[in-house]
Amino acid sequence: xxxxxxxxxxxxxxxxxxxxxxxxxxxxxxxxxxxxxxxxxxxxxxxxxxxxxxxxxxxxxxxxxxxxxxxxxxxxxxxxxxxxxxxxxxxxxxxxxxxxxxxxxxxxxxxxxxxxxxxxxxxxxxxxxxxxxxxxxxxxxxxxxxxxxxxxxxxxxxxxxxxxxxxxxxxxxxxxxxxxxxxxxxxxxxxxxxxxxxxxxxxxxxxxxxxxxxxxxxxxxxxxxxxxxxxxxxxxxxxxxxxxxxxxxxxxxxxxxxxxxxxxxxxxxxxxxxxxxxxxxxxxxxxxxxxxxxxxxxxxxxxxxxxxxxxxxxxxxxxxxxxxxxxxxxxxxxxxxxxxxxxxxxxxxxxxxxxxxxxxxxxxxxxxxxxxxxxxxxxxxxxxxxxxxxxxxxxxxxxxxxxxxxxxxxxxxxxxxxxxxxxxxxxxxxxxxxxxxxxxxxxxxxxxxxxxxxxxxxxxxxxxxxxxxxxxxxxxxxxxxxxxxxxxx
Amino acid sequence: xxxxxxxxxxxxxxxxxxxxxxxxxxxxxxxxxxxxxxxxxxxxxxxxxxxxxxxxxxxxxxxxxxxxxxxxxxxxxxxxxxxxxxxxxxxxxxxxxxxxxxxxxxxxxxxxxxxxxxxxxxxxxxxxxxxxxxxxxxxxxxxxxxxxxxxxxxxxxxxxxxxxxxxxxxxxxxxxxxxxxxxxxxxxxxxxxxxxxxxxxxxxxxxxxxxxxxxxxxxxxxxxxxxxxxxxxxxxxxxxxxxxxxxxxxxxxxxxxxxxxxxxxxxxxxxxxxxxxxxxxxxxxxxxxxxxxxxxxxxxxxxxxxxxxxx
Numbered sequence: 001x002x003x004x005x006x007x008x009x010x011x012x013x014x015x016x017x018x019x020x021x022x023x024x025x026x027x028x029x030x031x032x033x034x035x036x037x038x039x040x041x042x043x044x045x046x047x048x049x050x051x052x053x054x055x056x057x058x059x060x061x062x063x064x065x066x067x068x069x070x071x072x073x074x075x076x077x078x079x080x081x082x083x084x085x086x087x088x089x090x091x092x093x094x095x096x097x098x099x100x101x102x103x104x105x106x107x108x109x110x111x112x113x114x115x116x117x118x119x120x121x122x123x124x125x126x127x128x129x130x131x132x133x134x135x136x137x138x139x140x141x142x143x144x145x146x147x148x149x150x151x152x153x154x155x156x157x158x159x160x161x162x163x164x165x166x167x168x169x170x171x172x173x174x175x176x177x178x179x180x181x182x183x184x185x186x187x188x189x190x191x192x193x194x195x196x197x198x199x200x201x202x203x204x205x206x207x208x209x210x211x212x213x214x215x216x217x218x219x220x221x222x223x224x225x226x227x228x229x230x231x232x233x234x235x236x237x238x239x240x241x242x243x244x245x246x247x248x249x250x251x252x253x254x255x256x257x258x259x260x261x262x263x264x265x266x267x268x269x270x271x272x273x274x275x276x277x278x279x280x281x282x283x284x285x286x287x288x289x290x291x292x293x294x295x296x297x298x299x300x301x302x303x304x305x306x307x308x309x310x311x312x313x314x315x316x317x318x319x320x321x322x323x324x325x326x327x328x329x330x331x332x333x334x335x336x337x338x339x340x341x342x343x344x345x346x347x348x349x350x351x352x353x354x355x356x357x358x359x360x361x362x363x364x365x366x367x368x369x370x371x372x373x374x375x376x377x378x379x380x381x382x383x384x385x386x387x388x389x390x391x392x393x394x395x396x397x398x399x400x401x402x403x404x405x406x407x408x409x410x411x412x413x414x415x416x417x418x419x420x421x422x423x424x425x426x427x428x429x430x431x432x433x434x435x436x437x438x439x440x441x442x443x444x445x446x447x448x449x450x451x452x453x454x455x456x457x458x459x460x461x462x463x464x465x466x467x468x469x470x471x472x473x474x475x476x477x478x479x480x481x482x483x484x485x486x487x488x489x
Numbered sequence: 490x491x492x493x494x495x496x497x498x499x500x501x502x503x504x505x506x507x508x509x510x511x512x513x514x515x516x517x518x519x520x521x522x523x524x525x526x527x528x529x530x531x532x533x534x535x536x537x538x539x540x541x542x543x544x545x546x547x548x549x550x551x552x553x554x555x556x557x558x559x560x561x562x563x564x565x566x567x568x569x570x571x572x573x574x575x576x577x578x579x580x581x582x583x584x585x586x587x588x589x590x591x592x593x594x595x596x597x598x599x600x601x602x603x604x605x606x607x608x609x610x611x612x613x614x615x616x617x618x619x620x621x622x623x624x625x626x627x628x629x630x631x632x633x634x635x636x637x638x639x640x641x642x643x644x645x646x647x648x649x650x651x652x653x654x655x656x657x658x659x660x661x662x663x664x665x666x667x668x669x670x671x672x673x674x675x676x677x678x679x680x681x682x683x684x685x686x687x688x689x690x691x692x693x694x695x696x697x698x699x700x701x702x703x704x705x706x707x708x709x710x711x712x713x714x715x716x717x718x719x720x721x722x723x724x725x726x727x728x729x730x731x732x733x734x735x736x737x738x739x740x741x742x743x744x745x746x747x748x749x750x751x752x753x754x755x756x757x758x759x760x761x762x763x764x765x766x767x768x769x770x771x772x773x774x775x776x777x778x779x780x781x782x783x784x785x786x787x788x789x790x791x792x793x794x795x796x797x798x799x800x
């Protein structure tokens with residue numbers, strides 16, 4: 001294959017796994033796409049990039065930045081080059097995530113009832129009870145079907161040897177799935193015929209799988225239970241996602257003020273009076289769910305919701321109190337959980353994690369701070385973290401002071417180099433760091449993962465932070481069907 | 490349907506109807522400003538569609554381009570097309586799962602067109618008629634998309650109710666302001682262009698010519714705008730349509746509320762139905778128009794109280 005101008009400046013960092021290149025040649029799974037791209041002129045590619053932007057803008061797939069009293073619409077950056085995952089890689093990921101979710105679900109059930117894992121000395125009691133997301137309100141409450149984590153978005157990264165690591169478990173209200181769906185729709189428009197030619201597996205099933213699971217959670221045995229999606233409202237940055245999911249599932253999108261609790265039952269206010277609600281897929285955080293139980297200042301939730309929930313008159317998805325299982329300090333115990341509950345070896349690896357609450361580990365992290373990233377255990381979105389390699393001396397000193405005030409709230413991890421994937425930048429392909437968030441759905445019939453997910457990409461050269469709040473973008477994520485693999489020799 | 494959703498659909502629709510009304514009014518008034526500058530004034534438009542004080546109207550009205558900018562893209566004017574489209578789009582945004590995706594995209598595109606800096610330049614320098622025509626077409630795209638794609642359920646009923654209520658209010662307002670200029674004396678102006686442009690601004694001139702053979706007369710204008718059942722912007726047409734869509738909301742679950750509003754609409758309808766241009770003149774045009782407006786506002790308040798009140 002000739003090297004065209006497109007690939008001229010594609011320089012892979014030597015210590016990095018690249019999704020497209022291996023030893024200066026294109027990996028099998030990327031060959032068709034690269035070949036296709038090379039037959040397009042820079043003009044055509046630029047036009048496609050323009051078209052993608054226009055499609056996002058016109059569909060209102062935007063978030064609003066409020067500046068001097070005026071809302072400015074922005075789109076999340078989208079890179080037109082797909083990220084490709086082979087069928088073998090996917091099988092491995094799928095197996096690993098299913099195993100991990102099974103263990104995490106058992107952990108939540110255990111920790112909110114018998115607490116065997118504490119009594120057996122696997123997870124220290126103070127680790128659990130000091131976690132702000134551990135909700136005593138959930139203690140000794142049997143959730144329907146023993147399912148806590150109905151929807152999860154576990155983040156994966158790839159180290160320089162290509163092996164997958166779990167970066168974090170998002171078990172509360174993971175977002176981004178609408179981008180998995182919309183990015184695919186955009187790719188269909190940008191590159192006609194490219195998807196079928198590559199045998200890419202479809203992701204469109206996600207809303208119907210989710211809907212089926214929500215129906216099965218209904219406490220009332222009726223043929224058509226009332227299911228609602230509870231959103232914080234139009235000013236939430238994920239509002240587009242909430243409307244998309246509600247539309248694709250055909251369920252009602254509600255705000256807290258649309259709901260009312262009477263006699264431990266939840267109702268929505270309709271034009272023809274009150275209508276009982278059976279299942280709430282909530283995209284409101286635990287703390288705001290019920291002002292009578294949690295944050296009393298919350299106007300986003302519903303007064304009395306938790307009592308209706310505990311009476312078994314309404315199902316809440318995901319269950320409240322899941323934050324204790326995706327806490328960054330608990331994270332380091334997940335491999336032990338898998339061994340304890342399932343008697344299996346973990347399929348997917350954990351990033352080594354140091355508890356700054358423990359003196360020895362804290363000293364180790366501080367001594368090697370240039371190779372470490374320090375995070376808050378309950379933080380998310382890339383906020384409040386310190387990248388040891390890029391921080392200034394003053395920043396490090398300040399951050400250490402902050403850590404010492406409450407060391408339990410921090411963990412340290414060695415900086416893992418993320419894998420890189422090709423992105424279209426100013427008329428050529430360039431490597432940028434990516435991660436992967438597949439969405440797993442857990443219902444009474446088991447765990448299902450739609451073949452795909454959200455690939456987040458750090459668009460700044462050399463950056464390792466992929467969060468959208470920190471200048472990250474996204475890509476369409478292709479999982480190839482087994483048909484696409486070359487037959488074994 | 491959620492009360493909040495019904496509320497948003499109703500207001501989305503009222504705002505879009507208002508946008509259409511404002512844009513047509515601006516276009517025809519601009520055209521007449523090019524015709525006979527002695528007779529022409531922007532004051533009635535500013536009086537109908539803005540909240541300006543009369544001294545502010547006096548200051549703004551002599552400059553056509555300033556009026557257009559204020560009415561179309563004026564950020565400080567709560568009734569500018571920009572602000573109303575923004576409100577319509579915000580309402581649509583919060584009920585995206587109840588309107589079709591195409592409707593949402595259509596409103597969203599309109600919003601982005603309104604916010605484009607190019608628009609200000611065009612209004613200042615280019616031919617205003619072409620610019621206003623393009624905006625009117627965006628609105629028509631919304632009406633057409635709604636008509637072709639929206640399911641004929643409760644949501645569509647609230648959209649239609651909002652549309653026709655807004656239209657009836659607008660037609661009454663326009664008559665009121667145009668006649669208040671003449672102190673409600675029907676024989677005062679002999680100038681036929683005054684009536685011609687009024688009729689054109691609500692797309693009723695051609696119908697008028699076909700209905701009345703003896704030239705432009707104030708009483709005929711009143712008759713067409715209030716009483717002509719075939720004129721889509723007449724008060725009687727609007728209230729008939731409103732009633733038609735309202736009746737579809739009938740259900741056993743909110744019977745008391747329904748009956749109450751049904752009564753109000755029925756009463757209003759018969760008052761209009763059993764009026765003639767003569768009886769209106771006898772009653773006094775000013776009084777008649779005032780009563781009409783009050784009746785329409787009462788219907789709006791009643792619907793909002795019975796169907797949207799969510800506290």
